Amino acid sequence: MRFIKTIRFFCVVIIFFASLLLSMAGVHTAIKIPKGTIKGRLANGLSYIIKRNIHPQNVTELRLVMQIGALQQTENQGGIAHFIEHMAFAGSKSYRGFNMVHMLEKKGMKFGRDINAYTGFDKTIYSLSVPIRFDSTKDIHQLLGMMREWLDGLTFDPAYVEKERGIILEELKQYDTNDDFYKLKIGDNRYSRRMPLGTIDDIKAVSKTMLRKFYSKWYQPRFATVVVVGDINARKVERILKETFVSAINTNNIKLPTYSVSYKKGWNMRFSLSDLGKCNKLELIIPHEGIVERTIKNSVDKHLSKIVVDLLNNRLKDRNIRADCSDAWYLGDKNFFSVVFKEADNAALLHDITSFTNEWNTIIRNGFDHREFAASLKDRLASIKIEDVDKTSEQWCDDFVDYIIMHDIYPTRLRDIESVKKYLAFCTIRSAQRMLKEWLQASKKTVLACYTAPQDSGLTLENIKKAWRKGLSNDLLCYTYKSCKEPVESLMQTPPCLGVVSTFDSKEIKSEKSYANIGIYDILLNNGIRILLRPTRDGSKTFFIEGLGRGGTADLPDSVYYKYESTAAFVEMGGIEKVNRDTLFNYLVQNGISLDTNISSYWHGFIGVAPVNKAQNLFNLIKEKVTAPEINKKEFDETVKEDLTSFGITTPLQEQLEHDKNRKIINIRDSIMGDAPSMLRRKRTIEDIKQLDIYKMVDYFKSLYNNTHNLTIVLTGDYDLQQMKEAAVGSFSKWQQKQQYTPPTVWRTMPKAPYRYKVSSANEQQLDLHFMLAGNFYPNLKTTLVLKLMRDIIQNRLLEVLRQRENITYSPFTDLLYHGQDGHNYYFDIMLTLDRGNVERAQKLLIKIIRSLQTKPISRAELQQLQLSFKATKARVLSDDATAAWRMDMVNKIKNCEMLSDFNSYDTILDSITPKNIQDGFVKYLNTDKFIIIGL
CATH class of the missing domain: 3.30.830.10 (Metalloenzyme, LuxS/M16 peptidase-like)
Known part of the structure; x- marks a missing residue:
């Protein structure tokens, strides 16, 4: 009997451990690739990964991933892998010189943004971001064909090798790891001895023969993977990919070595x-x-x-x-x-x-x-x-x-x-x-x-x-764990003032328009409030609301400026008058509702987000916040006391900002261009702090919303148009006009003479400079489009002349900032990193570029290429699921006096711009005798 029991016991034990082992065997299962992904390998070893993805819409991303980088270089091949990456855009069997880039730019793509590459220690990645529907057989063949050219079709024309050599040498001068401890962290190993960029001597020594030798040895199909992700027909892409790459041949049997990151003991x-x-x-x-x-x-x-x-x-x-x-x-x-x-x-x-x-x-x-x-x-x-x-x-x-x-x-x-x-x-x-x-x-x-x-x-x-x-x-320590059990929150009831249901009355609508091309619905209420609705389809069932009106701290006279400058911060310390602050906070968190109010130099407003089914609650909250905000006197008094105690004491953060060169440059730029009007005021004194009055601040805050004719409300999100229209009209039509007020017109005075501002120290050889040209204008969509086209034309010329021809800078960048209602001004900011000895030369070249554009119109082909790029960018950024992008764009349109009726005809207005319009723009808006240079 005992023997039988023993047998039974061991059987149970065996079954238990067998079951456990069977269960644990699954832990070694390989992780599967994402659902909907097509993964394959051709007979020549080339791999591919293809996935359909519609976020964002109308964009397809392509990558050629080579498992080849700086680690594959020998000691006398420093910088070769990165040099080849540069040469990929400078000539191949089917595209001479920079023609491949030019061809891609004709599709609306931009070099550096949509056309790019990167070389690391263990990889080289070539990337294309295609801002068009990637579904035509011709487009797929052409773009995959370019990737095939990168794999085995580069030509290494000696003339272009010299061009790229100069560019890479400038890149080396500007390279910085931004880590004082990088040499320590990277260790002593093959990685530390194979830095991807190489050295100046390495790059000077590179020859066509060296490039060809490395390329022929390592650019083998078995070391390559093509990745295509986007709004595509995945099977169609797979078929064409196979046709394109099946003939690629491995020319050797070299195995890819592996290297470890090691350190001295x-x-x-x-x-x-x-x-x-x-x-x-x-x-x-x-x-x-x-x-x-x-x-x-x-x-x-x-x-x-x-x-x-x-x-x-x-x-x-x-x-x-x-x-x-x-x-x-x-x-x-x-x-x-x-x-x-x-x-x-x-x-x-x-x-x-x-x-x-x-x-x-x-x-x-x-x-x-x-x-x-x-x-x-x-x-x-x-x-x-x-x-x-x-x-x-x-x-x-x-x-x-x-x-x-x-x-x-x-x-x-x-x-x-x-x-x-x-x-x-x-x-x-x-x-x-x-x-x-x-x-x-x-x-x-x-x-x-x-x-x-x-x-x-x-x-x-x-x-x-x-x-x-x-x-x-040391002796081991004793520890007693203290459990922190979070209290279970019960579902909170909606506060009565936030639960009010507003009724929709179409008679409250003074006018309404629908802009079919951009999907925006424009409503003007009898009380003057303007409501802009733009439904999006991002699947979130949430929406954003932003309200804005002209009127901010820059409109205040000097005598009261510091009394009201911090109003927004102090108002945000409290909630609303009718609901306990903690109760309100918990209710908003539970229901996914948030609201912030703001006052900037020239604008005031609010930004909120909520689930679509909580729209009415958010609208009620906004009304309570701007008409009856809670006054948090306790925190106000504590903050004022702290400000008085710390007055004149520089904090570590302030000290850091004061020493930051880039921050200095931005501050100087903003003060010149009027982007920081507070910098032109007298400095705050301790008496200003003593005179702060939270009650007067709240009165000022509420007064900003007294003029309903000055308020525009933008609503974007995943909502039903009719339902959101009725809720918004029902709520905001109840707001009453209390005071008629017309904000002053802002016309910022731009510099009338050239300026030079020194920021860099005398011993700096590489200078970060801002060459700026500014002026005033009356904004509308066509004018701002002309300015933006001018910006991109200047950028193209900088790349062609200063980077590719003269090799005096690696990554020039042209920015354009402009203001409509809050300034009627614009400025071009041309940012260059230069050797000190090249500053005067760069300025002369800039003047020559701009004067050339003033005397001779650009070609229609170049303009059409830029116009196509603008359309492609608009389609990519403002897709039907881009809730935040639509909100920001609509708000900027209001601020910059760009009419929605014009935006609805965006393509027509863009196409109406001629080379002569661009030439006239360079003559009218840019005066090279008034260059402002910051950073010398």
Whole structure:
């Protein structure tokens, strides 16, 4: 009998472990590619990934991803991979010189924005963003054909090699990693000895023969992947892709080597002097093997690492240990586990290090509290969900590049996500301990210390190591977990004032218009309020509302300016008069409603968002906010007291902004052009702060909305037009006109003579300069389109002359800013980074370019190409699902006096612009005798 029981026992045990093993076997299942993705490989080894995606509409993203980069270079081939990337746009079998770029620009694409490339250590990516319907067989053949040219059709014409050499040398001069510790972080390995850009000597030594040799060796179809994502017929694209690339031939059998990011053993430290801020900052970095998401287990481990970091940071916070931890991929096969310490002095810094390692060691030995771990695990499980619903085609391409290069892919299918959650739930405290122990073991190999301080305070690497070891050897600590149970919130009732239902009365509408080409509905109410509705189809069932009216702080006289300058901030401290602030806050959060009011220099208004079925509640909230806001006297008094105490004291942030060269340039530009009228006022005094009166501020705030004829309301979102129209008209028609007020016309006076402003120091050889030309105008759509066309023509000439021909700058940029009702002014801002010795030469070339455009009209072909680009950009940006873009564009149209009737005829007005109109524009709007140069 006992024997039979024993047999039964062992059978049960065997069945249990067999079931467990069968269950756990699924953890090693490979993560599936996203649903709807076509993935394949041709006989020659070329891979492809194709996916249909309609976010955004009318745009298709194409990538040629070469698993080739700087790592494949030999010691005497520095910069070659990046040089070849440049040559891809400078001549191939079917496109001589820059003809490929010109052909793409005829489709409305722009070089640098829609036509681009990038070279890294382990990849070279060529990208096209096509702003048209990518469905004609001709277009697909042509664009995929260009990618085929990049793969095996480059010609390396010596003349163009020299052109690109000059461009790359300028790029090298302007290159900056923007990281004082980059050399420390990249380590001592093949990566650090194969920087993608190379050196100046490397680039000077490059020849056609060298380029051809590297290209022929490494640009093999088996190292290439074509990615196409967008509003496409995926099967049609696949068929044409096969036709295009099937004949590509591998000319060798070389295997792609793999390289690891490695570091010298031990502790390594670098110091960076910082004149910004007053604290010492030390970041300790432990490089360790990263987790590549290929299987369900990899994904589980990645989530576990996030749980561990969260638990560790929570524990440190609970212990009042001033340290912040993170773990993230850095480069190649390495992650960085990083701990940042910030203190006023070294003694406190070293104490924090000891406290941190003591706590770390305690957790490794004793583990986390089971309640502590369970709470974090629960939060992580709740956060895992499908997040790719509205992902853009560009974002999909980025994900696919990671998959191609790193074989890294996160779960997107429901079954995979459920599997990750299932196996993550099996993780235990021991799993977390094991991960922390592995990171600690990695610290025995390498620790990188990045130390930043206002001055060299004598902190040594030996001090840091001693503090680290001390914490590890100290006695283990006791810890009692304090559970923070969040109270379960009950569903709140709608406050009575927000629950009022307004009735729609068509008699309240004075006039209404519909603009079919742009899908905008324009309503004017009897009380003067204008309502603009633009339904979009983004699937969110939410909507945005923005109200705006002329009238802001710039209209105030100097005598009262500082009494009302901060009105918006103080009004936002309170809610509404009729509802308790906490009650209102909880109600809005529960119902997904938000509202902010604002007052800028020339405008006042509000911005809100809510679910479509809460539109009436939001409309009621807006009325209460602008007519009866809550006065938060307590916070007002506290803030004024703080301002009085801190008056005249420079904060670290203010100090940082004062030292920032780019900020200085922007401030000078804005003060000259009138974009920051407050800068022209006298400085605020302590007496101004003492005279602040919250009650007078609220009266000023409410007065801005007394003139209903001055208010325009813009509504965009995923709503039914008729229902939103009735709700909006019903609500806003009840607003009463209280005061007739016409805001003053703003006409900013532009500089009448040339200016030069010095920002750079005398020893700087590379200068960031702004060459500016400004004036006044009466805006309308045609005029602003002429100005925008002029901007792009100047940009094209800068690329042709200053970059490609003269090689004196790498990335010139031309900006245009203009103001309608709030300025009637414009200015062109031409931004160049130049060697000090090339400044005068650049100015002469700019003058020559502009005078040439004033004396001779551009070709009709160039203008038509730009007009097509404008249409393509409009179609891409203002697609039917672009809720935020439509709101911002409509608001800007109102501010800039651009009529919706003109915008409804956008293509017709754009096409009516002639080369003579452009020439006249250069004559009328640009005077090269009035150049303003900032940054010298």
